[in-house]
Amino acid sequence: MDGGHVLIDVGGGARLERFGERVTDRPLPVALGTRRDPEAWRSADLRFDRNGGWSGEPAARTPWPIEIDGMTLELRTTEAGQVGLFPEHAAMLPWLRDRVGARNGLTGAPAVLHLFAYTGLATLAMVAKGAAVTHVDAARSTVAWARRNADLSGLADHPIRWIVDDAVAFTEREVRRGRRYAGLVLDPPSYGHGPGGTAWRIDDGLEPLLATAGRLLEPDAFVLLTAHTSEFDPGRLASLLGGTLGRRSADVEAAELELTTLDGRGLALGAFARIAGGA
Numbered sequence: 001m002d003g004g005h006v007l008i009d010v011g012g013g014a015r016l017e018r019f020g021e022r023v024t025d026r027p028l029p030v031a032l033g034t035r036r037d038p039e040a041w042r043s044a045d046l047r048f049d050r051n052g053g054w055s056g057e058p059a060a061r062t063p064w065p066i067e068i069d070g071m072t073l074e075l076r077t078t079e080a081g082q083v084g085l086f087p088e089h090a091a092m093l094p095w096l097r098d099r100v101g102a103r104n105g106l107t108g109a110p111a112v113l114h115l116f117a118y119t120g121l122a123t124l125a126m127v128a129k130g131a132a133v134t135h136v137d138a139a140r141s142t143v144a145w146a147r148r149n150a151d152l153s154g155l156a157d158h159p160i161r162w163i164v165d166d167a168v169a170f171t172e173r174e175v176r177r178g179r180r181y182a183g184l185v186l187d188p189p190s191y192g193h194g195p196g197g198t199a200w201r202i203d204d205g206l207e208p209l210l211a212t213a214g215r216l217l218e219p220d221a222f223v224l225l226t227a228h229t230s231e232f233d234p235g236r237l238a239s240l241l242g243g244t245l246g247r248r249s250a251d252v253e254a255a256e257l258e259l260t261t262l263d264g265r266g267l268a269l270g271a272f273a274r275i276a277g278g279a
Contacts, residue, residue: 004068005087007259010267011035019075019083020066022046026081028267030230036263048081065152069093071124072152074145084119084145088257088269089187092224093125096185099222099276100129103182109159110182113174113216115167115209120146122185122224123160124153131183132159138193140164166193168205171212183222183277184213190229202229210244217245220278226257228270237273251275 006018010031017024025044035041046056054061054077063076069090075083103110109132114123117135119142127133127150137143143164150156163170167186188209192200210225217223225241232240238254241247254273258266 004066005085005090007087007261007267008040009035009037010261010265015267016041016044017087019085019087020064022060022064022075024048024083030269031267036261046077048077050081053079054081068121069125071121071128071149071155073119073121073149074152076145085121086118086187086228086269088259089121089226091257092122092226092272092274095274096122096126096183096224097129099183100126100131104130111180112183112185113171113181113213115171115184115186115213116188117146117185118142118187120149124150124155126183126185127155127158127160128153132161134161134163134181136163136165136167136170138164138166168200168209168212171209171216175212175215179216180218181216181221182218183224184217185224186213187226187228202227202232206232207240207244210241214245221275222277223275224272225274226270226272228257232271234271234273237271241273241275245275247275 004020008016011033012035013029013031015026015028015031022045025047045060048054061077063074066073066075100110109130112126112131112133114133115136117123117137123133123135143162147162188202188206190202225237234254238252242249242252252273252275256268257270257272258268260266
């Protein structure tokens with residue numbers, strides 16, 4: 001990842017990160033051990049407490065830009081303690097660009113379905129390489145945020161279908177419409193809201209969603225599945241993805257999503273499984 005984000009230090013159940021011009025101190029239960037740079041922690045611009053929310057100077061709590069992989073994103077503090085970017089996802093962008101690039105010119109812009117698409121990091125990386133992306137997120141405010149990022153990145157006129165909808169319901173309708181996609185990207189949450197006010201749980205919902213989405217895919221489609229749920233380690237994600245889509249285990253690559261501190265320590269923040277497809 002470029003200099004837009006730096007993992008400065010971890011320890012004591014928290015992580016210290018620089019996002020562009022601002023340094024954040026946020027809880028992270030898996031960040032165990034001793035902090036290596038106590039002085040750096042004292043200079044954080046923003047701190048999040050699960051009970052008290054964000055603290056910091058008022059100016060530090062206003063939106064601010066960050067440059068990531070040639071794109072400009074606007075970051076903001078949210079009630080959930082997020083800032084609008086999962087920096088560990090940036091490691092997936094070169095692979096996504098390669099998969100899109102391999103399909104460019106074959107049958108026009110490759111169509112990619114991006115579910116749980118959040119503020120658009122992967123969407124923007126793929127359209128910048130020539131994809132036509134259907135960007136789906138259930139939160140209207142989050143889709144508006146992603147559109148803001150597209151505008152800041154100079155990509156607002158690229159082929160993006162902005163969809164405010166439940167991922168399960170939308171995917172089922174796309175099957176009935178007979179749509180086909182050259183790629184699928186999804187980052188499902190551990191918990192959420194399903195259609196008709198029902199609850200989404202990744203344990204119960206991910207496999208049927210993958211099965212439905214698989215009916216939309218071209219035979220040589222690429223797939224990227226990421227998860228931040230501790231029970232879904234790389235092996236489980238790989239088994240689920242390959243088994244549901246009927247792919248050989250050799251076709252599925254899986255590993256942890258990681259960030260590295262300034263002094264070289266790795267921090268696991270989830271897992272990914274992916275299928276490169278045939279192009």
